[in-house]
Amino acid sequence: MSDCIFCRIVRGEIPSKKVYEDEHVFAFHDINPVAPVHVLVVPKVHVDSMAHLDEEHEAAMGRLMVAAGRIAREQGCTDGFRTIVNTGRVGLQEVYHLHLHIVGGPNPLPPMLKR
Numbered sequence: 001m002s003d004c005i006f007c008r009i010v011r012g013e014i015p016s017k018k019v020y021e022d023e024h025v026f027a028f029h030d031i032n033p034v035a036p037v038h039v040l041v042v043p044k045v046h047v048d049s050m051a052h053l054d055e056e057h058e059a060a061m062g063r064l065m066v067a068a069g070r071i072a073r074e075q076g077c078t079d080g081f082r083t084i085v086n087t088g089r090v091g092l093q094e095v096y097h098l099h100l101h102i103v104g105g106p107n108p109l110p111p112m113l114k115r
Helices: 005-010 055-074
Strands: 018-021 025-029 037-043 082-084 100-104
Touching: 005 025, 005 037, 018 055, 025 055, 037 055, 055 100
Parallel strands: none
Antiparallel strands: 018 025, 025 037, 037 100, 082 100
């Protein structure tokens, strides 16, 4: 998708603070971090959301998950971190290009959902 902001970041049309790239995924610092570590990991191929995945995306999504752990460790999250994939309207997805948030830092994170 040519006008997707994350596709444009992957293509280098919009600057980002890149932390990782391989043939399947691209990772960069979030411009509005919610924690000391807040990195977005996106597949290079455009997929609207997790609800739109199918078998053709297995290699990219497997790489995305493996890269997420590596990136978190490299960013200093050696005692844990949170991964978040918001999906669709109900999941509060803001950018419709599948992306995984890596969120962490030196202190425990607050609860995700209020009870």
